[in-house]
Amino acid sequence: MADLKLPAAMAGLRPALGGIVEYGQSHAPYFSVLLTSKTGLRIVVDNQEERVAERQPAAGTVLSAFDGSTSYERAIGGFNLEDVQKGANDFLAGLSLQKYIYPAEGERRGDFATPVKIDPLEMTTQEKLDRCRELQKSLRGRDERIINAQVVYNELNEHMVFADPSADLAQRVQRVNMFIVIIVSGPDGSVRYDYRSKSGTAGWEVLDWSDEEIQQVVDGALGLITAERIEPGEYQIITAPGVSGTICHESFGHGVETDMFLKERARAAHFIDKVVGSELVNIYDDPSRPGDYGSYFFDDEGRMAGPTQIVENGIFRRGITDRYSASALGIARSANGRRQDYSRKVYARMSNTFFGAGTSSLEDMIAQVDHGIFLDKWSSGMETHRDGAFRSRVIMGMRSRVGASLSACSPRSGLPGMCQWSCRASRR
Structure with a gap:
C-alpha cells in the first residue's frame, strides 16, 4: 500500500470529496476537486557561507467546473470542510454554464507514492545540512587550485488528492536534486568552473557521490584553464x-x-x-x-x-x-x-x-x-x-x-x- 504521508487536514477532508463532487455535478456538466500541498527545502554550502531556506508552503483546494467552452475555478486556502462546502455553494451559484455532455472517462482510482529508500521527510534538516557539509569538505580539498566548492541541495515534497465523477486519486511525489560546483583559478588569474548534478523522483539514495564522479568534476574545471x-x-x-x-x-x-x-x-x-x-x-x-x-x-x-x-x-x-x-x-x-x-x-x-x-x-x-x-x-x-x-x-x-x-x-x-x-x- 502506498505510503502517502498526506498532511492531516488533507487526509481528513478526502472522505468528504465524493459528496462535494456529487453536489457540483448537479450544477455543472463537469466538476472536480483538487487538494494540493507543496513544501520544500534548499541548502547551499560553499567556502564562504551556508544557507538553509524552506520553500514557502502552498496548500489549498481547487474547485473546477467545465462546460465545453469555458473553464471555471475557485481556489480556497487550506482544507477546512466548511470552507470548501461554502466555497462550492458560492462558486456554483455565480456561474452561467452552457449545456454540455462531458465525454465519459474510465474509472481512475488509486493511491500512489514515489518509492524512496532514504526518505527526506524522515530526515531532520540538521542531518541534511551535515551531509552537505561533509560532501563540500571533500570537494574543496581536492586540489590547491580550487578557490571555491559549492554543494546545492533542493527538495520538493508534493501531496495531491483529486476527485471527479470517475476519479478518486491520491499521490505523493518526492523530488530531490543536488549540484556540486568546482571553481578553480589558473596561474594567470583566470577563473573556470565545472559542475555535475544528480536528481530524481526519489530519496537521498540517488544523491551518493563516488570518488571517481567527484574527481571528474575537478578535472573538468582544471581542464578548462588550459583549454583552447x-x-x-x-x-x-x-x-x-x-x-x-x-x-x-x-x-x-x-x-x-x-x-x-x-x-x-x-x-x-x-x-x-x-x-x-x-x-x-x-x-x-x-x-x-x-x-x-x-x-x-x-x-x-x-x-x-x-x-x-x-x-x-x-x-x-x-x-x-x-x-x-x-x-x-x-x-x-x-x-x-x-x-x-x-x-x-x-x-x-x-x-x-x-x-x-x-x-x-x-x-x-x-x-x-x-x-x-x-x-x-x-x-x-x-x-x-x-x-x-x-x-x-x-x-x-x-x-x-x-x-x-x-x-x-x-x-x-x-x-x-x-x-x-x-x-x-x-x-x-
Whole structure:
C-alpha cells in the first residue's frame, strides 16, 4: 500500500470529496476537486557561507467546473470542510454554464507514492545540512587550485488528492536534486568552473557521490584553464545527453505548449504533420518514467500519466495539453495539466521531455564529423514560442578533427566561457 504521508487536514477532508463532487455535478456538466500541498527545502554550502531556506508552503483546494467552452475555478486556502462546502455553494451559484455532455472517462482510482529508500521527510534538516557539509569538505580539498566548492541541495515534497465523477486519486511525489560546483583559478588569474548534478523522483539514495564522479568534476574545471578557445564560426556539433535534453526542452517542450497555440503565440502550431527534422528524430514527453525528475502519477486535472509522442520520425505530430486547450483545439488530451500551486491557473506544461534513443554509438558519430565540436556540458537555455527560435549555452566542449582524438576546448562566442547558437524552424 502506498505510503502517502498526506498532511492531516488533507487526509481528513478526502472522505468528504465524493459528496462535494456529487453536489457540483448537479450544477455543472463537469466538476472536480483538487487538494494540493507543496513544501520544500534548499541548502547551499560553499567556502564562504551556508544557507538553509524552506520553500514557502502552498496548500489549498481547487474547485473546477467545465462546460465545453469555458473553464471555471475557485481556489480556497487550506482544507477546512466548511470552507470548501461554502466555497462550492458560492462558486456554483455565480456561474452561467452552457449545456454540455462531458465525454465519459474510465474509472481512475488509486493511491500512489514515489518509492524512496532514504526518505527526506524522515530526515531532520540538521542531518541534511551535515551531509552537505561533509560532501563540500571533500570537494574543496581536492586540489590547491580550487578557490571555491559549492554543494546545492533542493527538495520538493508534493501531496495531491483529486476527485471527479470517475476519479478518486491520491499521490505523493518526492523530488530531490543536488549540484556540486568546482571553481578553480589558473596561474594567470583566470577563473573556470565545472559542475555535475544528480536528481530524481526519489530519496537521498540517488544523491551518493563516488570518488571517481567527484574527481571528474575537478578535472573538468582544471581542464578548462588550459583549454583552447573556439574560433568563431559554424561547426558541426554532437551534443551530450544534457545538452541534447536542453535543446529538446526548449524547442519541442516549451515550443509545443498548446495554450500558446490558442493565443497564436507558437510557430509550432503551423507545422503539425510537417517534417521538422531528420527521420531519425523522435521526441516524447512522458511523466510516467520511474525515477525521472519530472515524473508524476497523474496531472493536476486527474489525467493518468503516460507517454506522448511529439515528433515521430522527424514529423511534428502534436503538442502537449491541459483539458481546456485539448478541448478547444479538438485534440486528444495528454497528462500535462499542471499548476505552480493551488492559487494558480492550470497550464499545459512539460514533464520529462526527451529525444528517443537512436542506434549510433558516440564513436561512430564522431567519426562522421570532419571538423566539429562535441558539446559536453550545458548551463542554460531559453526559447521564444512566436518565431520558433531557441538558444542554449554550454561551458565545455571537445574539438573533433579527422584522424585526431578529441581535444578540450572552451567554447566562447560573445559571452566568456559560453557557446551560443540559435536554431529556427525552416520555412516550408
